[in-house]
Amino acid sequence: MKLRLFGPLFGCSLLVSISAFYSPGDDVIELNPSNFNKEVIQSDSLWLVEFYAPWCGHCQSLTPDWKKAATALKGIVKVGAVDADQHKSLGGQYGVRGFPTIKVFGANKNKPEDYQGGRSSQAIVDGALNALRTLVKERLSGKSGGSGYSRQSGGGGGGKNDVVELTDGNFKSMVLESDDVWLVEFFAPWCGHCKNLEPEWAAAASAVKEQTKGKVRLGAVDATVHQEVAARYGIKGFPTIKVFRKGEEPEDYQGGRSRGDIIERAMDLFSDNAPAPELVEIINEDAVKKTCEDSQLCIIAVLPHILDTGAAGRNGYLDVMMKMADKYKKKMWGWLWTEAGAQMELEASLGIGGFGYPAMAAINTRKMKFALLRGSFSDTGIHEFLRELSVGRGSTATLGGGVMPKVHTVEAWDGKDGQLPEEEDYDLSDVELDDISGKTEL
The missing domain is CATH 3.40.30.10 (Glutaredoxin)
Known part of the structure; x- marks a missing residue:
């Protein structure tokens, strides 16, 4: 107009x-x-x-x-x-x-x-x-008008725009005192490059917030208005993007300006700062549901019975799993394990029984598809298996029946070696030995 x-x-x-x-x-x-x-x-x-x-x-x-x-x-x-x-x-x-x-x-x-x-x-x-x-x-007519950033509240959230508007007043509490990782754009309303970046920044903010569950956030500072915070970080050109992590000096953003570039860098930052996923024992149906419902893939291991490996052997297998979970933590997959024989319906649905233990499968619960580890249960074998899956390769099959199998409630492992069941003692005092030998008294 x-x-x-x-x-x-x-x-x-x-x-x-x-x-x-x-x-x-x-x-x-x-x-x-x-x-x-x-x-x-x-x-x-x-x-x-x-x-x-x-x-x-x-x-x-x-x-x-x-x-x-x-x-x-x-x-x-x-x-x-x-x-x-x-x-x-x-x-x-x-x-x-x-x-x-x-x-x-x-x-x-x-x-x-x-x-x-x-x-x-x-x-x-x-x-x-x-x-x-x-x-x-x-x-x-419902047109909201205005900058996507300016419509965002300082509290950060709401609507389709997940870019948090940062100011001189809220920068310390929102960014510096936060445990989350922040990518902050310093912009000027009259800057052409900033205007070009705005839709990319907004789209990336929503994707990153969802994929990291809010652990990485994207913010924006109008440096022409909030000159105190802009001066503090030596902003001289627009747009300038900086990465903020709690307790560390901010670093310059190194990467492209497309939404894909921004998302990729944000996920790298999330991976660097995120703890490894929890390794959950399948002791009931809730354990499976909570771990798998929000994950693209659930990695399930079936480990040998405790009597076959002892605590040391089992912990060795769990260590391998933890190492792989940490390596692939950026994927935000779920990680589960169970003991051989504890969840027979699950093993049957995955066709695990014929391959021996330990065994591993990756399940996509949304598509009800799964893939089996064919290589060794080792760093190298599991890495190759997961790498193939992450790039869309690997042989998959439909989960038995097209639904998740029944999961039984079992006792959680106590971390100790297994014990053989005690044999019952029989009282033989009333038994006639001659009867046992087959002799009869005339």
Whole structure:
């Protein structure tokens, strides 16, 4: 939306000594870097903002009509003014190169639209009302407008946009004191590269939040507004992305700017900081359900009976599993084990019995498909098995019956060696030995 209310911008070169155009008694609100974010960016109102220079003759000519329009629009549309000669950084944020420049801050406060045309108070009022009408229609149609980042609450969450808006006020509590890993983009609303990055950053934020269960978060700081935190980390260009981990110095993000690149780097960071998955013994149906329901794959090992291996042998197998679980922790698979003979229906469904123990299978519970480890139950054998699965190769079969088999409730392993069942003692005191020998007494 571009409203041709003013003619082409005129360059101003007339030097006139003017102390101030507007006073507290006017209905024009004086804006500066200290109050611009609170008054304009965080406001739900439509704003018309004039960027002027005190020495500019065209700006001086506009002043009485700008004041008159502000009075007429009071309570309807906010009218403000920025001394862009004194506050060059604020003018620079919005690409102001000549005076007067007027911007409409409407649905998307971070992307104001040019407002150009005639200079009478009537033209300004008409243009403001047209812009307001357009804004109301957009809201009525359900268009939210605004930057995806600016709509995100500082609490971080909600809606389709999972980029957390970070500020000078919440940066310490949200990022520095968090146990989670943060990728933080420092941006400027007027930066073209930042605008190009925004949809990629937003899409990656949602994917990363889901895949890491919120353990890696993506945030964004408007460095033109929250200058304290930007200065603290030496931000000089936009966009700048930094990685924050609790107790460590932030590091520069090294990677591409597509959503795929961002997600890949985020998952690497998650893998580096995440503990290995828990290795769960199958002692009841809940153990299987909780471990497998949110996992793409469940890795299930059937280990030899404790009497065949003892505690040391079993722990050796579990150590191999833990090592592989840590190696593949980025996959967020579930890891389970059971003792041979404890879950016979499960073994039958997987066809494990014919291969001996230890045995291993990978189950996709959503598709009810499984694959069996054909190699050795070792670092090398299991790694090769899982690597093939992770790249979509390997032989699979349908789980017996197409449903998960019944899981029995059993006692958890106590960590000790197994014991043979005690033999019963028989009382032979009443038994006649002659009877046993087959002799009879005449």
